[in-house]
Amino acid sequence: MKKTTFTIIFLSLALYMAASSTFPADTTFHYNNRKVVISENDNEINISVYHRNEQGDTIESRKVYEGIFTEGRSIERIYANSFEISVPDIFKPKSKRRPSRSHWAGFGVGFSNLPQGLDFDRELASIVNLSRSLQYNLNPIEGSWRIGNSNFTGIVGMGIQFNSIHWQNNKAIEVEDYKSVITTTEPGNEYRDSRLHYTYLTFPFLIETNWDLGRRSHFFVNAGVVAKVKTASSSAVWRNNENGKKEKTKLPGEMNIRPVTLDLLAQGGVNDLGFFISYSPFNLFRNNKGPEANQATIGVQLYF
Incomplete structure (x- = not known):
């Protein structure tokens, strides 16, 4: 299949170049089932x-190759069964990107809050240090x-969210x-710091479209769901010890973070830089095992 495809490409390009004065700017050739x-x-x-x-009255047309040719350089993509595993462009020479x-x-990286539904004045959201x-x-x-x-x-894939x-x-x-x-310290005995950590493996299913901006730039948007599987969680506080130095205390117990959840995700941007907004419609904690809260995040993303 690859040999036939490249033969067609070579003959088509040669024919096009030889007869460019008679062909219009857009030309279509048919060869067997190509x-x-x-x-x-x-x-x-x-x-x-x-x-x-x-198949009967239905004609399915599936792209198997795309090549972009300019003076002194070319960019080629082969589509195998309509599925492509992307090699990050950061690892490719510029001519192949x-x-x-x-x-x-x-x-x-993004800033997170923990509203209840879309109410940002509820229990957890009111005590989050947003900065x-x-x-x-x-x-x-x-x-x-x-x-x-x-x-x-x-788009599918895998990631890590901390x-x-x-x-x-x-x-x-x-x-x-x-x-x-949620616990509260006595006045005058405040913590130096207090935080909750939790980590997930993430598995997205997104739909994306983009628009050419010229000069090898494009604007993109995508949206979908991200399934998440919790891998770790912990809670810790820091106090000043008797010597005035900051000392960490890890609080015991399983934090009851929901083990499997999902985010609604939307992204947009230009080329390799974009923004993202995510929201989890499920409670952060297991049912009846913690405060009611949904995570909402907005941030920026650098794409490889």
């Missing part, structure tokens, strides 16, 4: 090869596929009678 579309824009030639599959691509793999409550996302694995002949792409929620200095999350509860 369709070759050639277009030219600003001294850039784009060749796309589609596999045509006829894609003009547009899917967006999951990367590193991001220090952060979410970190490291997403090393990404796979994508084009959805039919549309401009939409499906959450560090800091409280007001007189508050902490502790476990009492197997439940996670």
Whole structure:
């Protein structure tokens, strides 16, 4: 299949170059069950090869190859069964980087809050130290596929999400009678710091589309759900010891963070830099095992 495809590409490109004065800017060739579309824009030639599959009255056309050719350089993509495992562009030479691509793999950081539903004045949200409550996302694995002949792409992958929620200095999350509860220190005995940590493995399913901005730039948006599996959680406070030095105390007990949950996620941006907004419709804690709270986060992401 690859040999046939490259033969078609070579012959089509040669024919197009030889007869460029008679062909229009956009040209389509048909060869057996292949369709070759050639277009030219600003001294850039784009060749796309589609596999045509006829079943009764239905004709399915699936892209199997795309090549972009300019003076002194070329960019080529092969679509195997409509699914593509993306090698991060950061590891490729500039001449091999894609003009547009899917967006999951990367590193991001955002500010988190813990409203109840969409009420940001409830129990946990009212004691969160917003300037220090952060979410970190490291997403090393990404796979994508084009959805039919549309401009939409499906994205799956895997990542790691680390959450560090800091409280007001007189508050902490502790476990009492197997439940996670908010505790308050005596006046004059405040903590130097108080925080809750929890970490997830993340598995996204996103739909993305993008628009060409010219000069090898594109604007993208995607949205979908991210399944999350908890791997660790802990609560800790810091006090001054008798020598005036900051001393950490890890609070005992299982924090009752929900073991499996999901986020609603939306992302957008230009090229390799974007923003994200996420919201979990499920309670952060297990049912009847902790305060009612949903996590909401907004941040920036650098895509690999």
